[in-house]
Amino acid sequence: MIIKSMMVKALALVGVGTLALGASAQERLMLPGGNWGGMLAESDGGHVFGNPEAETRLIEFMSYTCSHCATFARTGEGAIKVAYVPTGRISYEIRHLIRDPVDLSAALLTHCGDANKFGGNHEAIMYRFDEWMEKAGKATQAQHSRWQFGSLPARLQAIASDLDFYEIMEGRGYSRVEIDRCLSDEAKAREMAEQSAADVQKYGLTGTPSFVLDGELLEATHDWPTLEKRLKDVF
Numbered sequence: 001m002i003i004k005s006m007m008v009k010a011l012a013l014v015g016v017g018t019l020a021l022g023a024s025a026q027e028r029l030m031l032p033g034g035n036w037g038g039m040l041a042e043s044d045g046g047h048v049f050g051n052p053e054a055e056t057r058l059i060e061f062m063s064y065t066c067s068h069c070a071t072f073a074r075t076g077e078g079a080i081k082v083a084y085v086p087t088g089r090i091s092y093e094i095r096h097l098i099r100d101p102v103d104l105s106a107a108l109l110t111h112c113g114d115a116n117k118f119g120g121n122h123e124a125i126m127y128r129f130d131e132w133m134e135k136a137g138k139a140t141q142a143q144h145s146r147w148q149f150g151s152l153p154a155r156l157q158a159i160a161s162d163l164d165f166y167e168i169m170e171g172r173g174y175s176r177v178e179i180d181r182c183l184s185d186e187a188k189a190r191e192m193a194e195q196s197a198a199d200v201q202k203y204g205l206t207g208t209p210s211f212v213l214d215g216e217l218l219e220a221t222h223d224w225p226t227l228e229k230r231l232k233d234v235f
Contacts, residue, residue: 037086042115045195046095049119050085056234058084059093059212061199064106065136066099066208068222070129073122076224084231094122097208098196101147102136105159105183107192109169112182117172124168132163153184 041048046059058080062069084090096107110121139147139162146158160166160183169179182188199205203217211218211227213234221227 036088037081040116040119042118043093045192045199046093047115047118047122048091048093049081050091051088052091054089054091056090057093057214058090058231059095061095061097061203061205061208061210061212063097063099063103063208064110064125064129065103065133067129067133069209070126070133072209072224073126073129076227079224079228080231084235089235090231095199096192096196097200097205098193101155102159102163104189104192105156105163105165108156108182108185108188109160109165109179111188112169112174112178121169121172124172125165128164128168132165132168135163152186152189153180156183156189 036051036054037049039050039052041052060072062072080092085092096103098104098107106125110118110125112121143158143162146162147155149155150158157180160169160179166176166179170176203210203212205217207222209222211221211230213230218227218230221230
């Protein structure tokens with residue numbers, strides 16, 4: 001999925017004019033399981049599954065409005081978390097490329113609440129991709145107007161309402177007040193857009209999903225079968 005032109009729109013959406021990187025200390029959270037498969041660390045702009053000090057580092061750059069990303073979420077993510085991450089030799093990081101208002105709305109919701117909820121939030125959004133994306137494709141002109149005009153929180157809340165994001169997140173145990181608070185976090189939205197633009201520039205990303213292995217962009221690698229071959233070369 002081509003992203004460069006979309007990135008300009010995403011930056012404009014939240015009023016970003018620079019590519020400054022946000023900085024935050026890494027927070028490590030041990031999840032149930034007692035091994036590297038249950039370790040989650042929040043990074044600057046993403047979430048790392050597995051050993052944060054692993055000798056091999058895999059990064060996925062994804063977009064919530066990307067159908068190929070949804071396919072990878074159903075095929076590759078589980079395989080990586082089950083077959084590779086528990087060994088402690090490789091970490092797997094998910095990072096966002098924000099392309100449009102729908103993407104931003106979904107990304108903010110996956111970050112809603114404690115960092116250890118990210119994995120479940122991410123899966124909940126991605127596993128219902130076909131349902132809410134179909135609604136997005138059938139959105140009326142009136143809906144599009146609600147998504148494009150008004151304050152940023154109002155636009156994102158309209159998207160969440162029209163695409164059933166509220167229902168998805170309420171199924172995760174969130175209240176509407178909590179959901180609205182996350183969708184109203186303009187500082188976080190700006191941080192995500194800035195980080196996305198910086199990652200595109202740093203790695204030369206042109207589509208999603210894209211993968212970086214130990215700092216090197218894997219060319220022509222945008223699906224699980226292709227990525228799996230590259231991982232088997234390493235392991």
